[in-house]
Structures are given as structure tokens and as C-alpha cells.
Amino acid sequence: MCGGPPPPAGPPRPPPAGPVPPLVFLPAHRRGGAAAGRDETIPMLCKMRIGVDLDEVTMACTDRYRLTYRRVDWVPADGDVSYDLCILPRPLEAVCDAVKGGDVSVRMATNRTETGEVTLVGFRVGDRVVTSRVGDTEFINAAGHLKGVNDKGYRTTLLVPTEPFLAAIKRADLVRESREAVVRITVDREEIRIGAGAGSQAMAEPIAATVHGEIGGTIAFNPQFLREGITAVGGDRIRMEIDTPVRPIMCTPDLDDTPSLDSPYRYLIMPIRIAS
Structure with missing residues (x-):
């Protein structure tokens, strides 16, 4: 021993x-x-x-x-x-x-x-x-940062059904020209269009959405970050609050009239600047 x-x-x-x-x-x-x-x-x-x-x-x-x-x-x-x-x-x-x-x-x-x-x-x-x-x-300071972003306000709020949104992003991802290419979201009156690719491979798939505030404009994202965010938010419908193509976008579950700052889950994502 x-x-x-x-x-x-x-x-x-x-x-x-x-x-x-x-x-x-x-x-x-x-x-x-x-x-x-x-x-x-x-x-x-x-x-x-x-x-x-x-x-x-x-x-x-x-x-x-x-x-x-x-x-x-x-x-x-x-x-x-x-x-x-x-x-x-x-x-x-x-x-x-x-x-x-x-x-x-x-x-x-x-x-x-x-x-x-x-x-x-x-x-x-x-x-x-x-x-x-x-x-x-x-x-x-996540809470303070989110409050600072929220206090600046947003011009547009989108309410988008989660499953069709996620499926459209996955399809758009398939036609990207390269791994560095982006997925684009264009806001219309009663829908959003998910776009990617160029030339003969270009696509722009419409998804029905409830749009509050200003319409028009295109915002680009890293598709992986966007997919992961939508999956993490979950629920039947996701709320996205957007402003300009260079300001962060706030994603939260659509919980009736709960303000985004009071939501139990928040996913903030930076868009990617693209040539106009």
C-alpha cells in the first residue's frame, strides 16, 4: 500500500x-x-x-x-x-x-x-x-446595450410566420454565388421577399407578412446568422424591428402586445452593408 x-x-x-x-x-x-x-x-x-x-x-x-x-x-x-x-x-x-x-x-x-x-x-x-x-x-452590458438600441426606435416592424420564413432562407442559401454572398430581405406592403443569387440563378421568394410602419428598402444578412436567430427565437411567428440597412435588427417572439424590450428573449443581429 x-x-x-x-x-x-x-x-x-x-x-x-x-x-x-x-x-x-x-x-x-x-x-x-x-x-x-x-x-x-x-x-x-x-x-x-x-x-x-x-x-x-x-x-x-x-x-x-x-x-x-x-x-x-x-x-x-x-x-x-x-x-x-x-x-x-x-x-x-x-x-x-x-x-x-x-x-x-x-x-x-x-x-x-x-x-x-x-x-x-x-x-x-x-x-x-x-x-x-x-x-x-x-x-x-447586454441589457443596457439592447435598451440603447431600442431607445433609438425603428421605422418598420415585421411579423413573419416562422416556418415559411426559415424555409425560404434555406432555399435562398442554395443559390448564393459564394459562401461570402448574402441573403437579402426586401420589405413590401403585405409581404417580404427573400432574395439571393445573381443572373440566371437569382431568386426572390415572397413571404406573406404583417408590415407596420415604412415599406421599401432592402437589408442583407449572413444567412447562417439569420437562420440561427430565427430558430432560437422559435414560436409560430417572429417579430423583426428594422430601421436602416446599417442598424442592428431586433428579433423577438411575437408575444401579443409585449414590447420587444420586455420580451424574455431577444436576438440582435447586424446587417451586412451592400452596394446600393
């Missing part, structure tokens, strides 16, 4: 800050992480910012060209709790893998310094515990 000192003990496990039901955590992580960066040479853009403020948890990501923001309700163990953390995707993916195994809530807990700074976060799913170091929280 080998001797020697015992292995060092891990950090003490803090009491859980509160549970998040699995049917809430999984889609919140999927939708909140839709804009996470994939370039590991810029690790900050690969992280998810999780904000805890009283009875709300927010998840936000950005890759500089788009931003996602998901808000969910929860019941904190301590009613007076508020902090922000930035976490790399791998620990959160491990939590999602554990959640898929059964109907078990995710319980989040944090270790803090005497000054209240969060240094470690842990997620308990049943008997499994996933811990992660907390990154630099000097991350974009």
Missing part, C-alpha cells in the same frame, strides 16, 4: 443559491448561447454571461455581429442575491448533458471572497456536480 499525504481537498461547497427546472434551463442555455463566438483565440466572446438579480436569471452571449439575451424566472434560496459571472461553454454543456438524463433541477451555487466577488460557480444536477472558474466580468 502506497503512503504519502492525502490529496488536497477541493474548495468547500457553498449552499445552493436556488434551483432552475430542467425544462427551463435547457432551452434557456440553447437560446441564450445562440450568439456565442466560436473563435477560441478570443475567449471572452466564447463565454456566456449569467446574471442573477433577485428572482431573475439572465443569459447573454455575443460574437460582435449579434447578441442574444434570455431572461428566466427562478426562486433564489436567499431573497437578496445579485451577481454576474462569465463562464466558458464547456462546463455549461456538461450541465446540459447531465440534465438530459432525467427530470432533475439545476441548482447553482457560488464561492465568494470577503468582498463579495464570485470566484467559483458550481452546478448540481442530482448527484453530479460541475464546477467552473469564473472569468472576467468586463463583458458587454
Whole structure:
């Protein structure tokens, strides 16, 4: 039998800050992480910012060209709790893998310094515990940025059925001249036209839509970012608020009369400038 000192003990496990039901955590992580960066040479853009403020948890990501923001309700163990953390995707993916195994809530807990700074976060799913170091929280203030964009106003609001919209973008993607080519959206009175390609390969497919505000004008997008955004927003109908071809577009679920700034999920995407 080998001797020697015992292995060092891990950090003490803090009491859980509160549970998040699995049917809430999984889609919140999927939708909140839709804009996470994939370039590991810029690790900050690969992280998810999780904000805890009283009875709300927010998840936000950005890759500089788009931003996602998901808000969910929860019941904190301590009613007076508020902090922000930035976490790399791998620990959160491990939590999602554990959640898929059964109907078990995710319980989040944090270790803090005497000054209240969060240094470690842990997620308990049943008997499994996933811990992660907390990154630099000097991350974009997603809520403030979205409010700033929204306060400038939009000239046009589109209400578009999700499935036909997504299918039209996929078809337009097939006729693009190159991987760098864009998909164009032109706004008309009672429809939008999804266009791509040039010459004999050009197409412009109409999709019925409800249009409020100004009509006319064409906006171009990276088709992958647009598809991922529509898929993440989900629902039967998506609301798009647009202004000029160079201002970001706000995409939210169409939730009756809920203003976009109050929507539990927001997907902000930058259009691509094209020659007029």
C-alpha cells in the first residue's frame, strides 16, 4: 500500500443559491448561447454571461455581429442575491448533458471572497456536480446595450410566420454565388421577399407578412446568422424591428402586445452593408 499525504481537498461547497427546472434551463442555455463566438483565440466572446438579480436569471452571449439575451424566472434560496459571472461553454454543456438524463433541477451555487466577488460557480444536477472558474466580468452590458438600441426606435416592424420564413432562407442559401454572398430581405406592403443569387440563378421568394410602419428598402444578412436567430427565437411567428440597412435588427417572439424590450428573449443581429 502506497503512503504519502492525502490529496488536497477541493474548495468547500457553498449552499445552493436556488434551483432552475430542467425544462427551463435547457432551452434557456440553447437560446441564450445562440450568439456565442466560436473563435477560441478570443475567449471572452466564447463565454456566456449569467446574471442573477433577485428572482431573475439572465443569459447573454455575443460574437460582435449579434447578441442574444434570455431572461428566466427562478426562486433564489436567499431573497437578496445579485451577481454576474462569465463562464466558458464547456462546463455549461456538461450541465446540459447531465440534465438530459432525467427530470432533475439545476441548482447553482457560488464561492465568494470577503468582498463579495464570485470566484467559483458550481452546478448540481442530482448527484453530479460541475464546477467552473469564473472569468472576467468586463463583458458587454447586454441589457443596457439592447435598451440603447431600442431607445433609438425603428421605422418598420415585421411579423413573419416562422416556418415559411426559415424555409425560404434555406432555399435562398442554395443559390448564393459564394459562401461570402448574402441573403437579402426586401420589405413590401403585405409581404417580404427573400432574395439571393445573381443572373440566371437569382431568386426572390415572397413571404406573406404583417408590415407596420415604412415599406421599401432592402437589408442583407449572413444567412447562417439569420437562420440561427430565427430558430432560437422559435414560436409560430417572429417579430423583426428594422430601421436602416446599417442598424442592428431586433428579433423577438411575437408575444401579443409585449414590447420587444420586455420580451424574455431577444436576438440582435447586424446587417451586412451592400452596394446600393
